[in-house]
Amino acid sequence: MSKKIHLFWIIPFVLLSISCNRVQRDKSFKETQEETSLLAEQVKTEFRHAWGSYMKYAKGYDALKPLSGTGHNWYSRSFVMTPLDAFDTMILMGLTEEAREAKALILDSLDFDRDIVVQNFEITIRMLGGLISAYQLDGDTAFLNLAVDLADRLLPVFDSPTGMPYWGVNLKTGQTRGNISNPAETGTLMLEFGSLTKLTGNPVYYDKAKRAVMELYARQSDIGLVGEEINVETGEWTNSICHLGGRIDSYYEYLLKSWLLFDDPDFYSMWETSILAIDKYLADSTDSGLWYGQADMNTGERVSSRFGALDAFFPAVLALDNKIDRAVALQENCFKMWEKWSIEPEQIDYVKMEVVYPAYLLRPENIESAFYLYHFTHDKVYLEMGKVYLNSLTKHCKTEKGYAMLKSVITKEKGDEMESFFLAETLKYLYLLFAPSETIDWEAMIFNTEAHPIRKTWK
Ligand code: DMJ
Numbered sequence: 001m002s003k004k005i006h007l008f009w010i011i012p013f014v015l016l017s018i019s020c021n022r023v024q025r026d027k028s029f030k031e032t033q034e035e036t037s038l039l040a041e042q043v044k045t046e047f048r049h050a051w052g053s054y055m056k057y058a059k060g061y062d063a064l065k066p067l068s069g070t071g072h073n074w075y076s077r078s079f080v081m082t083p084l085d086a087f088d089t090m091i092l093m094g095l096t097e098e099a100r101e102a103k104a105l106i107l108d109s110l111d112f113d114r115d116i117v118v119q120n121f122e123i124t125i126r127m128l129g130g131l132i133s134a135y136q137l138d139g140d141t142a143f144l145n146l147a148v149d150l151a152d153r154l155l156p157v158f159d160s161p162t163g164m165p166y167w168g169v170n171l172k173t174g175q176t177r178g179n180i181s182n183p184a185e186t187g188t189l190m191l192e193f194g195s196l197t198k199l200t201g202n203p204v205y206y207d208k209a210k211r212a213v214m215e216l217y218a219r220q221s222d223i224g225l226v227g228e229e230i231n232v233e234t235g236e237w238t239n240s241i242c243h244l245g246g247r248i249d250s251y252y253e254y255l256l257k258s259w260l261l262f263d264d265p266d267f268y269s270m271w272e273t274s275i276l277a278i279d280k281y282l283a284d285s286t287d288s289g290l291w292y293g294q295a296d297m298n299t300g301e302r303v304s305s306r307f308g309a310l311d312a313f314f315p316a317v318l319a320l321d322n323k324i325d326r327a328v329a330l331q332e333n334c335f336k337m338w339e340k341w342s343i344e345p346e347q348i349d350y351v352k353m354e355v356v357y358p359a360y361l362l363r364p365e366n367i368e369s370a371f372y373l374y375h376f377t378h379d380k381v382y383l384e385m386g387k388v389y390l391n392s393l394t395k396h397c398k399t400e401k402g403y404a405m406l407k408s409v410i411t412k413e414k415g416d417e418m419e420s421f422f423l424a425e426t427l428k429y430l431y432l433l434f435a436p437s438e439t440i441d442w443e444a445m446i447f448n449t450e451a452h453p454i455r456k457t458w459k
Pocket of ligand 1: 125310364421449451
């Protein structure tokens with residue numbers, strides 16, 4: 001009897017509290033949704049400000065100089081790098097008019113028949129990647145034709161004795177330049193060249209880019225690490241420090257992503273052995289949590305506790321490989337690195353928590369990792385991080401004529417540069433963090449290292 005009375009009172013109470021919780025959850029979900037859509041709109045507004053400034057002060061140039069209000073080209077003629085890098089962000093943001101402007105600039109002025117030596121890596125990730133994603137999103141075969149023309153002109157870079165690419169090539173003559181390269185410049189070509197093979201049926205692009213990766217991987221040390229610099233003619237390492245920062249970073253990123261995009265098991269086995277060595281020798285569990293430092297590729301001995309804005313891509317890669325706990329732990333520190341100076345420096349010493357190199361170049365990686373982690377965990381902490389990133393950018397980098405890099409995150413002095421990746425990556429990832437999850441079809445696409453989405457359905 002007493003049990004019955006008990007249940008009589010308890011059950012309605014439980015039901016009531018369940019329904020109250022649901023109401024609260026629904027309400028807070030709705031509030032979050034309303035807030036995130038406002039934030040997504042705000043990012044679009046900032047994007048329009050940056051793009052509008054480019055169109056006003058630097059139309060037709062590679063990049064905007066946001067303090068002087070002028071344009072800047074990488075080489076003797078423009079490759080309209082900003083419009084090409086920004087085009088797919090406009091499509092994802094639904095900015096139809098801006099996308100029309102960018103498309104006209106690209107198709108009216110881009111041709112690669114130029115007597116200019118270009119850097120293979122940057123041209124591949126920004127332009128070849130940009131053209132492939134533009135073709136897949138927009139459907140205009142003019143983008144694909146440009147991509148094929150560009151890739152054919154870049155192909156001579158692979159004609160080294162080892163098959164690892166030279167630093168650069170003359171787009172008209174095919175003359176190559178620069179025998180000292182690094183893992184990032186050697187191993188970050190697969191998504192772009194491989195996709196072109198899938199889209200054209202011509203195997204040459206996939207085969208050459210894959211051989212370059214395999215040759216590099218074959219030269220990793222006995223303990224499974226790579227160095228920072230390699231001679232592509234002799235195959236000898238000229239610098240033996242291993243880390244996750246610039247010159248190595250996207251080599252690791254592409255081992256995993258090439259597996260995910262092409263289902264080619266060779267890439268997964270290279271990634272699997274590499275991540276074991278990374279976690280054994282680079283990972284550093286300190287009092288302040290998880291970091292990844294620098295080690296000698298042959299001995300595994302730690303050589304420094306440096307980490308920076310570029311290394312901050314790694315939580316995204318860990319999350320993509322379903323290593324969520326490590327990704328969460330590392331992202332916590334990436335965010336600390338951002339918060340401590342109200343915006344992240346290029347490099348810090350994570351043991352002393354001191355700045356090593358104070359610039360902020362409008363880089364995306366910290367934001368990119370928060371975006372991946374929000375997708376995989378749905379933890380609102382990443383939306384909170386997103387708000388901080390957005391506030392820091394508008395507070396410290398926004399100018400009347402665009403967005404400017406910082407020469408120092410300590411003094412907040414601005415520099416006259418707005419890299420095209422600010423529109424390709426930084427604002428794209430920030431927007432996608434707040435945008436509805438359906439904006440991206442995670443099953444069907446992979447972002448290249450410049451945040452150009454590549455669809456694996458090959459249409
Ligand atoms: C971009 O060009 C790419 O993300 C590259 O992998 C690293 N550097 C910049 C952004 O920081």
